[in-house]
Amino acid sequence: MIHLSEEKRIDGRAADELRPITAKAGVVPRADGSAYFKIGKTEAYAAVYGPRNLFPRFLQDPEKGILRCRYNMMPFSGMGERVRPGGSRRSKEISMVTKKALLPVLDLQDFPNAVVDVFIELSQTDAGSRCAGICAAAIALADAGLSMKDLPVAVAVGKINDRIIADLNYDEEATEGEVADIPVTVLLRTGEITLLQMDGEVTKEQLMDALKMLKKVVPKIQKAQKDALKEKFKTFVENEEAR
Amino acid sequence: MEEDFKEQVKRALSEGIRFDGRKLLDFRKLEVETGIIETAEGSSRVKLGDTEILCGIKLEVGTPYPDTPSEGTISVNAELLPLSSPEFESGPPGEEATEVARVVDRGIREAKTLDFKKLCIEEGKKAWIVNIDLCTINNAGNLIDASGIAALAALKNARMPEFDGEKVDYKKKTNKKLPLTRLPLPCTVIKIGDKFLVDPSSEEETVTEARLTVAVTEKNTLCALQKGGDYPITEKDVSSMVDIAIETTGKLREMLKEKLKE
Numbered sequence: 001m002i003h004l005s006e007e008k009r010i011d012g013r014a015a016d017e018l019r020p021i022t023a024k025a026g027v028v029p030r031a032d033g034s035a036y037f038k039i040g041k042t043e044a045y046a047a048v049y050g051p052r053n054l055f056p057r058f059l060q061d062p063e064k065g066i067l068r069c070r071y072n073m074m075p076f077s078g079m080g081e082r083v084r085p086g087g088s089r090r091s092k093e094i095s096m097v098t099k100k101a102l103l104p105v106l107d108l109q110d111f112p113n114a115v116v117d118v119f120i121e122l123s124q125t126d127a128g129s130r131c132a133g134i135c136a137a138a139i140a141l142a143d144a145g146l147s148m149k150d151l152p153v154a155v156a157v158g159k160i161n162d163r164i165i166a167d168l169n170y171d172e173e174a175t176e177g178e179v180a181d182i183p184v185t186v187l188l189r190t191g192e193i194t195l196l197q198m199d200g201e202v203t204k205e206q207l208m209d210a211l212k213m214l215k216k217v218v219p220k221i222q223k224a225q226k227d228a229l230k231e232k233f234k235t236f237v238e239n240e241e242a243r
Numbered sequence: 244m245e246e247d248f249k250e251q252v253k254r255a256l257s258e259g260i261r262f263d264g265r266k267l268l269d270f271r272k273l274e275v276e277t278g279i280i281e282t283a284e285g286s287s288r289v290k291l292g293d294t295e296i297l298c299g300i301k302l303e304v305g306t307p308y309p310d311t312p313s314e315g316t317i318s319v320n321a322e323l324l325p326l327s328s329p330e331f332e333s334g335p336p337g338e339e340a341t342e343v344a345r346v347v348d349r350g351i352r353e354a355k356t357l358d359f360k361k362l363c364i365e366e367g368k369k370a371w372i373v374n375i376d377l378c379t380i381n382n383a384g385n386l387i388d389a390s391g392i393a394a395l396a397a398l399k400n401a402r403m404p405e406f407d408g409e410k411v412d413y414k415k416k417t418n419k420k421l422p423l424t425r426l427p428l429p430c431t432v433i434k435i436g437d438k439f440l441v442d443p444s445s446e447e448e449t450v451t452e453a454r455l456t457v458a459v460t461e462k463n464t465l466c467a468l469q470k471g472g473d474y475p476i477t478e479k480d481v482s483s484m485v486d487i488a489i490e491t492t493g494k495l496r497e498m499l500k501e502k503l504k505e
Contacts, residue, residue: 027380027381028326028327028380028381029293029381029383030293030327030328030329030381030382030383031326031329031381034326041281041282043280045326045380046326047326047327049325049329052329070325070333072324074297074299074322074376074378075299075301075320075322075374075376075378076280076282076283076286076299076300076301076374076376077280077282077283077299078282079282079413079414080413081301081303081411081413082301082303082374082376085320085322085336085376086335117325119324119325119326119333120326121324121326121378121380123280123297123299123378124280124281124282124283125282126281126282
């Protein structure tokens with residue numbers, strides 16, 4: 001059973017309440033597809049370039065196109081000191097798991113020797129940045145017109161002491177006591193999970209409860225993602241009609 | 244192909260026409276927002292047509308340089324993010340990013356925009372370092388001017404964090420502003436054929452023969468120069484380009500005054 005106490009969280013939210021979301025598609029005119037995704041104070045931009053030629057040639061795969069992802073924090077996006085540019089072990093790992101979170105929805109068979117580049121930039125962060133980046137990247141891939149099996153949705157679930165909660169913010173992650181943070185990416189069509197990580201300590205029951213709560217909240221995020229795409233193409237259609 | 248495009252641009256310019264319909268000395272629409280990034284001590288978003296740049300100020304306490312023990316300093320860094328253009332690649336800053344950062348740095352430093360002495364906390368031991376980071380969201384040309392405007396707007400917006408003598412508490416911003424004394428603005432003048440134009444688009448940049456960036460103070464003195472492009476310029480060109488820069492920055496300054504009122 002999910003323990004849903006009435007008690008409010010640090011920022012006044014209910015246990016399964018997400019922070020406010022803003023999503024936009026087509027924010028980088030030079031890119032083939034792009035998006036902006038903000039949840040609470042965590043703010044991500046994503047741009048997709050490609051499929052485009054991949055050089056040097058030895059990186060190419062003659063069977064199918066390849067996907068590259070880069071997660072990066074802007075120098076002023078951290079809660080404390082300046083983040084030194086140039087990447088870290090953390091950003092390398094997040095780039096890798098982001099790629100694996102997105103890859104299962106893409107069909108790159110049609111693009112042998114080509115590359116699809118996904119660039120994710122965080123302009124400000126308050127926990128949940130890899131998930132915000134993946135949500136933005138999913139919108140950007142769709143905006144780029146790539147065929148996708150689903151629109152991936154990402155959010156963290158977790159627990160503070162014995163309480164299961166969704167979409168942890170920084171103050172919650174930093175709470176004294178038993179905290180677990182579980183970022184997840186899910187494909188709603190099939191219920192499959194493409195990213196699953198955890199910091200902290202939980203029982204198996206708590207993990208399964210957290211995943212149950214995840215199922216409940218992700219449709220809200222996907223609605224924001226889809227609305228962003230509809231909004232962009234609505235104005236696109238209107239402009240075409242106006243001609 | 245490029246030669247053809249250049250000929251087309253030149254022919255159009257000789258009739259005073261630019262591809263986006265602007266006159267030679269027209270800036271694109273300038274939008275400035277400040278205080279948009281909560282994790283930064285100061286921030287701005289500048290849009291110049293489709294060019295978009297974020298600037299964030301992070302303050303830290305460091306040791307003053309031995310030759311200026313009673314002064315703090317600034318550090319300007321530009322990230323030409325691969326997100327913002329198909330031409331930009333991941334990796335350490337290249338020539339272009341380094342040039343943008345250094346030209347913006349020079350404009351601010353040489354005009355004595357910030358009173359470095361007031362950034363000193365304890366002579367020879369502690370002083371504020373003002374990190375100015377510029378990140379491109381979309382590159383549609385003229386990154387230097389957009390960056391210079393963004394840096395100035397973010398500096399004006401910045402508030403000092405609390406410092407107890409040991410540690411900076413980034414969660415607590417004070418009401419204290421940075422010691423700003425001047426407002427230098429850069430203007431990059433482009434030369435294609437025998438025509439001069441300002442605020443180039445990325446297409447115009449690809450056929451630029453020479454350019455001159457001039458940072459101008461509110462007293463119309465010049466506080467930084469940078470010549471770019473593969474072609475040489477004459478003394479007469481310099482004179483014309485500086486005139487254009489002074490006139491343009493004058494207009495920009497008027498526009499910014501409205502936008503940066505607090």
